[in-house]
Amino acid sequence: MKIAIVGAGISGAYLAKLLGQEGLYPDVYDAGAQDTLCGYRSCGWGAPIGIEKYLAEVDLDLNEYLIEPMFSMNFDGLEAKTPLCTINKPRLLRDLNAGIRLKRQKLGQEEADSYDVLVDATGITRALLPPCRSDLTLPTLQHRVAVSSEGDVRLGAGVYGNRIPGLGYLWIFPVGNGQYHIGIGGIGLVHHESLMERFYRESSDQFSFRPLCRCTGVVRVASPYYSTPLSLTQRRKGKTQAVIGVGESIGTVSPFTGEGIVYSLECAGILADSWPDQEEYGNLVLARFGWMKKERETLDYLLGQGRNGGPRLRDRWRFYKNARRSGIDLPVLEAFKRMGSLSRWVDAPD
Numbered sequence: 001m002k003i004a005i006v007g008a009g010i011s012g013a014y015l016a017k018l019l020g021q022e023g024l025y026p027d028v029y030d031a032g033a034q035d036t037l038c039g040y041r042s043c044g045w046g047a048p049i050g051i052e053k054y055l056a057e058v059d060l061d062l063n064e065y066l067i068e069p070m071f072s073m074n075f076d077g078l079e080a081k082t083p084l085c086t087i088n089k090p091r092l093l094r095d096l097n098a099g100i101r102l103k104r105q106k107l108g109q110e111e112a113d114s115y116d117v118l119v120d121a122t123g124i125t126r127a128l129l130p131p132c133r134s135d136l137t138l139p140t141l142q143h144r145v146a147v148s149s150e151g152d153v154r155l156g157a158g159v160y161g162n163r164i165p166g167l168g169y170l171w172i173f174p175v176g177n178g179q180y181h182i183g184i185g186g187i188g189l190v191h192h193e194s195l196m197e198r199f200y201r202e203s204s205d206q207f208s209f210r211p212l213c214r215c216t217g218v219v220r221v222a223s224p225y226y227s228t229p230l231s232l233t234q235r236r237k238g239k240t241q242a243v244i245g246v247g248e249s250i251g252t253v254s255p256f257t258g259e260g261i262v263y264s265l266e267c268a269g270i271l272a273d274s275w276p277d278q279e280e281y282g283n284l285v286l287a288r289f290g291w292m293k294k295e296r297e298t299l300d301y302l303l304g305q306g307r308n309g310g311p312r313l314r315d316r317w318r319f320y321k322n323a324r325r326s327g328i329d330l331p332v333l334e335a336f337k338r339m340g341s342l343s344r345w346v347d348a349p350d
């Protein structure tokens with residue numbers, strides 16, 4: 001069976017490694033821009049400590065990639081315990097890509113026709129599959145900055161929904177050596193730069209920020225359920241060819257938080273386990289990530305019918321469940337209140 005994986009991000013590279021363990025050696029193609037400081041996109045490095053079990057599957061050790069645990073994070077002014085950390089994602093990608101047949105180029109049509117299976121691991125691009133049946137995306141801007149302060153005040157990790165209008169948040173993740181990723185993402189948001197400037201201005205009494213790198217990107221928060229088809233079968237040059245999506249190309253991202261690293265790994269694991277049964281894979285993905293469908297429906301509600309009324313009880317419950325799923329120790333009433341504060345901004349002008 002001749003297999004090509006298009007996209008050597010987290011899901012494509014991990015899938016190649018898992019298939020290799022089964023004696024299948026796909027060709028991997030990646031044609032992404034290498035124009036950031038770390039040489040990769042998309043470059044958010046936040047992950048739960050639980051990522052270690054996925055790394056162990058391919059004989060990698062989280063300690064090699066761990067930059068900083070974020071045992072405590074600020075959520076709109078509330079300090080909560082978390083099992084989150086930052087990982088050196090570029091290094092992880094380099095190690096995942098080591099030993100696989102990676103071609104830094106686009107897959108041409110003629111070459112594509114020679115494969116029995118094409119895997120679409122192109123993230124937001126979704127280069128091989130047709131458009132999602134109902135896409136929803138979140139534009140982002142992320143800066144890498146060196147942060148210094150007077151005295152020993154340290155900028156803490158945090159997530160701030162109250163810093164932007166509408167649905168989204170500003171995040172502050174330490175990435176080592178006094179450097180941070182500071183990013184902003186929001187559904188329908190356009191004024192990222194001015195919001196970022198406002199954050200720097202308002203924090204300037206305590207911290208100074210030296211910009212090192214910036215990137216813009218878009219996250220698919222549609223959920224797998226609304227990202228169908230997850231795979232298809234087509235006739236190519238007289239033979240049958242399967243095209244199968246994995247990772248963010250099919251929406252394995254938390255719609256509330258935009259976290260996609262660990263879910264893309266999980267999705268690649270499901271694909272490797274059910275290989276090459278497309279139907280079983282699709283059913284497993286929809287079942288496993290059914291909660292993403294519910295989160296997506298909350299976003300749709302808050303952007304539409306619920307715009308004025310605010311979140312319903314079920315939306316607040318989903319927010320609480322999201323925090324619990326990520327291991328964030330947020331008391332239930334606080335979680336409900338946070339969701340309320342988020343929705344206050346839905347109508348605010350951008």
Ligand SMILES: Cc1cc2nc3c(=O)[nH]c(=O)nc-3n(C[C@H](O)[C@H](O)[C@H](O)COP(=O)(O)OP(=O)(O)OC[C@H]3O[C@@H](n4cnc5c(N)ncnc54)[C@H](O)[C@@H]3O)c2cc1C
Nearest residue numbers: 007009010011031032044046122123217247248259260261
């Ligand atoms: C600014 C930002 C910050 C984020 N922060 C976090 C975070 O902190 N934690 C978290 O869990 N998630 C985060 N995410 C989401 C997370 O990065 C993605 O969900 C995750 O990387 C998806 O993995 P993937 O392998 O499916 O896709 P990607 O990582 O997007 O990889 C897709 C690959 O396909 C390649 N490609 C694209 N088109 C083609 C083509 N036509 N031909 C060949 N190659 C192609 C690209 O170069 C890329 O290497 C963030 C996203 C953004 C934009």
